[in-house]
Amino acid sequence: MIELTAPETPVRRGDTVPSRIGPALVAAVLLHLHTAFALRNHARFRTTGYDLGIFGQAVKEWAAGRLPSSAIRTASAPPGFDGEAMPLLGDHFHPMVALLGPLYRLVPQVELLLVAQAALVSAAVYVTGRTAQRHLPGLPGAGPMVGVVCGLAWGTQALVGFDFHEVAFALPLLALACRAYLDGRLRTAAGWAAGLLLVKEDLGATAAVFGLLVVHKARDGRERWVGWLLAGGASLTAVLVLKMVIPAFAPDGRYLYAGQVGDGYGFLDGWPVKALTVLALLAVTGGLVVRSPLACLLLPTLGWRFTSSVPAHWGPGLHYSAVLVPVACAALVDAIRRGAWLPGIRRRGMLWIPLGAVIVLLPFQPTAVVVAPGFWRSDPREAAALEAVRRVPDGAHVAASNSLAPHLTDRTTVRLAAPGLLGRRPAVDWLVADRTDSFPPGAVEGALREVVGNPAWKVVSEEAGIVLLARVQ
Numbered sequence: 001m002i003e004l005t006a007p008e009t010p011v012r013r014g015d016t017v018p019s020r021i022g023p024a025l026v027a028a029v030l031l032h033l034h035t036a037f038a039l040r041n042h043a044r045f046r047t048t049g050y051d052l053g054i055f056g057q058a059v060k061e062w063a064a065g066r067l068p069s070s071a072i073r074t075a076s077a078p079p080g081f082d083g084e085a086m087p088l089l090g091d092h093f094h095p096m097v098a099l100l101g102p103l104y105r106l107v108p109q110v111e112l113l114l115v116a117q118a119a120l121v122s123a124a125v126y127v128t129g130r131t132a133q134r135h136l137p138g139l140p141g142a143g144p145m146v147g148v149v150c151g152l153a154w155g156t157q158a159l160v161g162f163d164f165h166e167v168a169f170a171l172p173l174l175a176l177a178c179r180a181y182l183d184g185r186l187r188t189a190a191g192w193a194a195g196l197l198l199v200k201e202d203l204g205a206t207a208a209v210f211g212l213l214v215v216h217k218a219r220d221g222r223e224r225w226v227g228w229l230l231a232g233g234a235s236l237t238a239v240l241v242l243k244m245v246i247p248a249f250a251p252d253g254r255y256l257y258a259g260q261v262g263d264g265y266g267f268l269d270g271w272p273v274k275a276l277t278v279l280a281l282l283a284v285t286g287g288l289v290v291r292s293p294l295a296c297l298l299l300p301t302l303g304w305r306f307t308s309s310v311p312a313h314w315g316p317g318l319h320y321s322a323v324l325v326p327v328a329c330a331a332l333v334d335a336i337r338r339g340a341w342l343p344g345i346r347r348r349g350m351l352w353i354p355l356g357a358v359i360v361l362l363p364f365q366p367t368a369v370v371v372a373p374g375f376w377r378s379d380p381r382e383a384a385a386l387e388a389v390r391r392v393p394d395g396a397h398v399a400a401s402n403s404l405a406p407h408l409t410d411r412t413t414v415r416l417a418a419p420g421l422l423g424r425r426p427a428v429d430w431l432v433a434d435r436t437d438s439f440p441p442g443a444v445e446g447a448l449r450e451v452v453g454n455p456a457w458k459v460v461s462e463e464a465g466i467v468l469l470a471r472v473q
Contacts, residue, residue, distance in 0.1 A: 054073050100113065124326050155323075
């Protein structure tokens with residue numbers, strides 16, 4: 001049961017440099033772990049056009065002072081769209097990604113996005129650890145322990161393990177908002193939560209709920225006014241974004257995902273998978289997440305996912321759960337400081353339960369492969385793919401399969417290899433494909449059927465399943 005009226009533990013205000021060392025060390029170690037994993041995973045050609053390539057093209061456009069668009073995203077654009085690049089603000093509303101534009105001007109490499117994501121996760125880890133240390137002063141090591149839980153939880157690992165996503169910006173914002181809320185700095189908390197409106201359109205509901213929490217905890221009229229302003233403003237902004245802003249940029253004038261259908265599934269379907277997501281969330285906090293009012297912040301994300309008709313949204317395996325983790329960790333801290341823990345288990349033991357859970361699950365997480373020797377060794381496919389993308393000249397118009405596309409976004413105009421390749425405008429002069437790529441289904445095979453054997457094209461190289469072809473000049 002969510003406790004809304006439990007007394008708060010007084011906060012010890014005397015922050016010192018030594019008190020920051022534990023959370024900082026955890027954040028630094030995880031920054032190195034996640035960065036090393038992400039960069040090596042990319043070097044192994046395990047990242048994809050969907051989504052690293054798309055965001056790479058988006059940041060490239062922001063860096064050039066243009067609104068984000070993506071030639072790769074045209075592979076699943078609405079029917080009838082025949083433009084060179086799809087406007088990405090007509091797909092999702094994520095202007096926060098523009099913050100990476102100036103950095104990309106300095107370091108014009110798609111790997112920048114992977115490093116930035118690892119840094120955003122580590123920032124959330126540090127803030128969450130400091131929150132635990134600040135509000136659980138009687139539990140030595142609480143900061144590092146909760147920081148580890150935040151950084152190694154399944155939602156965070158799923159985010160780091162699959163390309164780059166805009167929701168990475170939400171993690172430090174939520175961590176900072178929750179910390180300020182627990183500190184009693186409600187206007188500051190509302191300010192951090194308002195930033196969620198620029199991360200992604202579905203987080204407007206989370207910001208609105210946060211506003212209601214501020215109203216409930218407000219100590220005077222000014223704080224109550226700030227809470228209502230956030231709740232009402234976030235709700236209105238979310239509606240305007242979904243009904244007006246995104247459709248204004250969308251090629252077909254509508255929000256694509258509002259009418260998305262996944263084989264007719266509904267809210268009543270898939271509950272074994274949905275229940276697994278809930279159980280994984282409870283494991284992160286030893287079940288104490290429901291003992292804090294901050295648990296209300298989990299409901300909007302769980303709500304849209306569980307009512308979605310797309311089965312991929314239901315389970316714990318993808319990045320959709322990342323925004324739940326800093327909230328769940330803050331709720332854990334709040335519950336313990338309020339005196340809520342399981343019978344028969346000491347107060348400190350309530351931190352060992354979620355820590356043990358994430359450690360037990362760690363071998364099944366994406367970053368666990370860093371301890372496998374094969375992860376650091378090159379194989380024939382990697383060598384062939386690296387040579388093939390290197391032979392594509394700068395500035396070329398190229399079609400690439402999903403795993404090769406993000407390696408070409410920085411210096412070429414790239415779209416996904418798909419049937420209809422010869423009729424595309426502007427004309428594609430190079431095709432580089434991994435025959436094992438299965439997304440989009442049948443795309444690689446269809447593209448190769450059009451050009452292999454065509455006298456207007458020649459095979460430049462073919463090795464380890466990697467095929468490079470060029471248009472005859």
